[in-house]
Amino acid sequence: AEEMLIRSEKMSVAGQLAAGVAHEIRNPLTSLKGFIQLLQAGIDKKDEYYKIMIDEINKIDTITSELLFISKPMTDEKKFEKLSFMLKDVVTLLRSQAKLYNIEINLQIEKERMIFCDRTQIKQVLINLIKNAVEEMKEGGTINVVAQSNETNCFISIIDEGPGIPEHILHKLREPFFTTKKDGTGLGLMISYKIIENHQGSIEIQQNKGKGSTFQIILPINHE
Ligand code: ADP
Ligand code: MG
Numbered sequence: 001a002e003e004m005l006i007r008s009e010k011m012s013v014a015g016q017l018a019a020g021v022a023h024e025i026r027n028p029l030t031s032l033k034g035f036i037q038l039l040q041a042g043i044d045k046k047d048e049y050y051k052i053m054i055d056e057i058n059k060i061d062t063i064t065s066e067l068l069f070i071s072k073p074m075t076d077e078k079k080f081e082k083l084s085f086m087l088k089d090v091v092t093l094l095r096s097q098a099k100l101y102n103i104e105i106n107l108q109i110e111k112e113r114m115i116f117c118d119r120t121q122i123k124q125v126l127i128n129l130i131k132n133a134v135e136e137m138k139e140g141g142t143i144n145v146v147a148q149s150n151e152t153n154c155f156i157s158i159i160d161e162g163p164g165i166p167e168h169i170l171h172k173l174r175e176p177f178f179t180t181k182k183d184g185t186g187l188g189l190m191i192s193y194k195i196i197e198n199h200q201g202s203i204e205i206q207q208n209k210g211k212g213s214t215f216q217i218i219l220p221i222n223h224e
Contacts, residue, residue, distance in 0.1 A: 020177040028056035102140030136162025
């Protein structure tokens with residue numbers, strides 16, 4: 001992995017992706033092959049092996065669906081959408097899942113805004129960022145989702161109480177396949193940046209004073 005990271009700095013995004021995909025898919029495939037050989041040899045502990053094999057197949061499945069999402073041309077289905085609807089949909093979707101980890105998600109919308117955007121894509125970004133927050137908060141706590149705006153921009157902050165992001169990995173976050181998680185794909189942030197840039201916006205990362213980090217989505221407000 002170290003070698004890949006060094007090489008990746010000299011490669012195009014497409015090149016990084018291709019190298020990453022090959023690598024990420026070969027590992028579970030190698031493992032699958034090994035287990036099939038064990039089963040062919042008539043080994044016991046079959047159930048245990050089947051379980052691992054299904055996990056490996058699921059891993060490939062997750063990677064390929066995220067890649068399909070990236071490779072889809074960004075069809076512009078942009079319309080004026082109510083900010084509050086998108087936020088409420090996503091928060092409602094994730095709240096019950098977060099509860100299982102003792103995490104509350106608070107939503108605070110200062111002012112209703114119409115955002116010219118592809119609703120599905122923006123919801124995907126919100127899901128990616130809130131999920132990342134949930135995944136870092138091993139001890140539970142509160143995630144605050146706050147939407148503010150001025151005349152030209154809308155600011156959506158996802159404020160978590162996780163461990164924060166070590167300085168030395170900050171520049172790697174948007175690289176494809178960069179992950180610090182055992183089951184991570186490292187594609188969520190890359191996809192999120194791509195979507196937000198497709199909306200002429202940006203994502204800012206801040207470390208919180210007390211604990212955790214804030215991911216802020218900035219989107220331009222186009223007036224109707
Ligand atoms: P994945 O979630 O599959 O690891 P992402 O692209 O979503 O991939 O995130 C890449 C990495 O960025 C994570 O593995 C984690 O190290 C870091 N990260 C993302 N969000 C946060 C957060 N809210 N707090 C701390 N680290 C984060
Ligand atoms: Mg993620």
